[in-house]
Amino acid sequence: MKKKDLHIIGASGHAKAVIDLLEDKSMIAAVYDDNPKIGEILGIRVQSPGSKIINAIGKVHIAIGDNKIRRKIVESLTSETKYQTIVHQSALVSTLAKMGDGTVVMEGAIIKVDSEIGNHVIINTGASIDHDCRIDDFVHIGPGSTLCGNIKVGEGTLVGAGTVVVPGVSIGSWCVIGAGSVVHQDVPDGAKWIGNRLYI
Numbered sequence: 001m002k003k004k005d006l007h008i009i010g011a012s013g014h015a016k017a018v019i020d021l022l023e024d025k026s027m028i029a030a031v032y033d034d035n036p037k038i039g040e041i042l043g044i045r046v047q048s049p050g051s052k053i054i055n056a057i058g059k060v061h062i063a064i065g066d067n068k069i070r071r072k073i074v075e076s077l078t079s080e081t082k083y084q085t086i087v088h089q090s091a092l093v094s095t096l097a098k099m100g101d102g103t104v105v106m107e108g109a110i111i112k113v114d115s116e117i118g119n120h121v122i123i124n125t126g127a128s129i130d131h132d133c134r135i136d137d138f139v140h141i142g143p144g145s146t147l148c149g150n151i152k153v154g155e156g157t158l159v160g161a162g163t164v165v166v167p168g169v170s171i172g173s174w175c176v177i178g179a180g181s182v183v184h185q186d187v188p189d190g191a192k193w194i195g196n197r198l199y200i
Helices: 013-021 067-076
Strands: 006-009 028-032 044-047 059-062 192-194 197-199
Parallel strands (some): 006 059
8 A cells, every 4th residue: 555545434432443553654644534523533633524535546444333334434435435454463364264345353353264254344353253254244343252163244243342153153134242142043134142142
């Protein structure tokens, strides 16, 4: 990536965590947020969003933790927009894993062989994705979560911090998995799983 070539959308706590992953922060062209009370983030001036993002020469990373908002922003940008995937140098990612556009992989995360990670996914600090997992677009895998082998996670699902998902489980789209849960059976679209129990 060229210097001053990265446009970051979002200036909240998750954006701080994303910016902190960058070894060379001089690549940041601009940070945008629609909250007028946020004037700067980590010493970088925050600008109001607008056509500057759409027409940006370079790549965009949407550094917003809310899965629905990330999707909404992608839908608002042009189809020509190019997205930057960010992977911290301490993450262990198999050369045989596939990674989508605009995804972020935080410190200490592990992604094993033949796993596929979609677009605009958050793989948070210390999360472990074992072999042959399929993680769809706009998913957030929380800090310290463990996904064993052959797991499917549908679009937009939030897997809370410290969750364990046992091998072969399929979690639907736009589900919420509570922090510290143990998911031992399939979860349908739109459902909640808290602890070791399904709520529909």
